[in-house]
Amino acid sequence: MSGETVDVDACIRSVLVDILGISRERAASFDDDTGLFGTLPELDSMAVASLLTEIEDRLGIMIDDDDVDGEMLETFGRLKDFARAKVAG
Amino acid sequence: MSDPACWFRTGTGCARQILIIEPLFEEANRTRRMIAQMMRMLEAQGIGATIVDLPGTGESLTGVADVRLTDWAVAVGSAIAATGASRIAAFRGGSLLGGGDVPTWRFAPETGGRIVRDLRRVRASGRSETYAGHVLTDAFLADLEAAPIPVPAKVRTVRLSADAAPADAKVDGAPLWRRAEPGEDAALSKALAADLAQWIDRCAAL
Numbered sequence: 457m458s459g460e461t462v463d464v465d466a467c468i469r470s471v472l473v474d475i476l477g478i479s480r481e482r483a484a485s486f487d488d489d490t491g492l493f494g495t496l497p498e499l500d501s502m503a504v505a506s507l508l509t510e511i512e513d514r515l516g517i518m519i520d521d522d523d524v525d526g527e528m529l530e531t532f533g534r535l536k537d538f539a540r541a542k543v544a545g
Numbered sequence: 546m547s548d549p550a551c552w553f554r555t556g557t558g559c560a561r562q563i564l565i566i567e568p569l570f571e572e573a574n575r576t577r578r579m580i581a582q583m584m585r586m587l588e589a590q591g592i593g594a595t596i597v598d599l600p601g602t603g604e605s606l607t608g609v610a611d612v613r614l615t616d617w618a619v620a621v622g623s624a625i626a627a628t629g630a631s632r633i634a635a636f637r638g639g640s641l642l643g644g645g646d647v648p649t650w651r652f653a654p655e656t657g658g659r660i661v662r663d664l665r666r667v668r669a670s671g672r673s674e675t676y677a678g679h680v681l682t683d684a685f686l687a688d689l690e691a692a693p694i695p696v697p698a699k700v701r702t703v704r705l706s707a708d709a710a711p712a713d714a715k716v717d718g719a720p721l722w723r724r725a726e727p728g729e730d731a732a733l734s735k736a737l738a739a740d741l742a743q744w745i746d747r748c749a750a751l
Contacts, residue, residue: 470707474719477726498725501670502677506723509663514707521666 462515464540468532471510476503488533493526504529517542552604554628555584556593561745563587564630564647565596566621566639569660569689571667571677572722573602576636579721579734586738592745594634597624599642610680614688617642632748633697634741637722641692648699648748650741653708653720657692701744703737714740 469483476498493499499507508519519542528538556562565580567573584594599617601609607616621642624630633649635642640654664676664686671677704712705720718733 474707475723477724477728500725501672502667503725505663505666505670506725509659509666510720510723514709516709521669 462543464515464536464543467514468511468536468539471507471514475507475510486532488531488536490532491530492532492535493529499529511539515539515543552598552624553581553584553596554593556588556591559588559591559593561591561632561749562593562595562628562630563632563634563741563745564621564625564628564643565594566599566633566635566642567596568637568639568722570602570638570664570679572637575722575724575727578727578729579737580636582729582731582734583738583741586735587742590742592742593628595624595628595630597621608680609685610682613685614641614692632745638689640694641689643695643697645695646698649695649697650701650703650744652703652737653705653722654694654702656694657689661686661690699748701740703740716740 469486472478472486473480473483476496478496478498493504504524508524511517512519517539523538528534565584567580568576580596584596587594596603597620598605599612599620600607601612601616621633625633625647631647633643633647635649635651635654637653637655638657638660640649640651641657641660643649664679664681667677668675675681701714702712703714703716704710706715706717707720708715716733716736718730718736721727721730721733
């Protein structure tokens with residue numbers, strides 16, 4: 457991603473691999489419309505907590521639990537947009 | 546103190562003994578296999594290890610609702626005395642205990658504040674009164690939230706490569722403590738056991 461100091465796209469793909477235990481190939485195949493919460497069986501509500509905490513750690517951001525809803529976790533693209541907005545402050 | 550007969554120990558006959566402080570709560574379950582693999586690798590190098598049973602967890606008969614953080618620090622001190630351990634290996638939130646004069650190796654240490662935040666998030670996502678099955682009191686959580694990571698006289702900190710926080714060494718691997726089905730990562734266990742064993746050797750030489 458040009459102009460981005462932190463590669464949010466790569467970071468979120470690798471968090472999905474590490475937290476959900478899905479293969480790198482599968483994570484690499486995700487596009488912005490790929491469904492996450494409600495679509496990926498590995499991503500249950502407990503896994504959401506781990507996923508958010510790990511994204512916070514790797515991107516050095518804080519995610520307010522009030523910001524977390526089904527919408528921002530609906531697709532890979534939405535989660536990326538959310539994280540990018542946090543990184544940008 | 547829990548019954549030492551129930552402790553998980555390896556290499557009890559070894560001259561060198563270390564005490565292991567596991568991650569706290571659910572993270573301990575998720576990393577138990579990794580730590581057990583490490584303990585067997587250490588035993589093969591002549592280093593015995595004991596996992597301390599913190600009151601209210603593991604094989605302890607105490608209810609976790611009756612526990613304060615100071616009880617855990619006492620348990621660590623008692624276990625060091627009982628096993629003759631000369632080093633501590635602490636993982637994640639286990640790094641909040643111990644410290645003092647005992648040289649400490651730690652993996653992915655985490656602050657109390659972040660652990661409490663994580664616990665609250667898990668409770669909220671599970672829509673439960675408990676913290677992933679653990680009945681924790683507000684007093685205990687306040688202890689944990691305020692607990693600083695101790696700074697022992699001799700300390701070595703190891704973290705995962707993906708972790709941006711400073712460390713003496715970084716190892717490749719996934720944060721198994723955050724996985725619902727952590728499985729195993731033999732390469733990570735091996736890298737950690739090797740780093741820990743080398744550090745123990747170096748400390749002995751000092």
